[in-house]
Amino acid sequence: MLLTAQQMDPVDIYHTLTQVIIPRPIAWVLTPNDEHFTSSNLAPFSFFNAVCSDPPILMLSMGNKTDGSLKDSCRNLLERQRCVIHIGAEDQAQAISDTARELPFGESELELAGFEQVPFKGTDMPRLKGVPVAMACRLHQHLEVGNKPQNMLLVEVDKIWVDERACYGDDRGRKRINAELLRPLARLGGSEYAGLGDVFRKVRR
Template identity: 30%
Template structure:
């Protein structure tokens, strides 16, 4: 078994973490600046961390050309964001929206995406996404560099205050059929994938001897 010590490996590649912790859901985060500019960017460091209360997170390391990503700057200023589910069919516009564009550039327009209004927050939704969640900022946790070569990382915690679902993917029992949406996931490097074989596994019942 190969062992790697990140602290004592000069040429350690951080991308290894992304390849090991995979597949990862993609948070397609739409935000709005205080002056009204709109931003849309995908984050593969994204997940649900609590259901009661409903809380999601997304995070990223600081880019090389500025102190933090535009999405973080907007959330810090306004306290709001929207997560939009990325499907397999939306992989190309998602990729276009990952362009490192100057602040104020509207990635919705770059990717040819229509906006849909939110109900309880200002940032718009991706109209063609089958599921979007409106979020209010709870806190931003900053992870400081631990060793040479590290950058600051910001972890954004958001309280879900509204959910938009495409009725075509909601079954008669009110459950969201996520498998039919074919959600896009991030693997290592530039690799992406969607769902494969599915299996239902019921939680084991406790034994009563």
């Protein structure tokens, strides 16, 4: 099968890309609806990855709501310049999927997902209790790309919290994280998700 992107409808391109660029990590993004996180928005995005390590910058890409307005995560990030990005585990797949629903602004997805916020040490933001990875970030740059356009948000990581049960030190004294213990959830195409499956290490020759 050979596809020519310029001859395809954007919806078909989207579905094709999300089925061939797999697996994708999922950023489970917590943003404040107000200055003090008394109300929070929680949403997953799989157009997400690391793009720089010095400084540590992550990329989030998100479209708009069906009515054309900014998604709450984007609106909150632009207004308050901060967020907490979580990496959820396999057994949190249903909760992550549930928080993708489009709710009225100010209506929190936390109750829908059944998660609570706990203090994020070293920051003035909370993190989700029971989620294995959390990264406190601040907005670095906002770009609009594409014809609709799409919002591309670059955020700089300030603090990283990882569940201690997945952490260990190697024989060189470096901090290591056991991916099999994190059990991160990955996004595929359509309504499909995946876990890590078999983990292997490359053989040095």
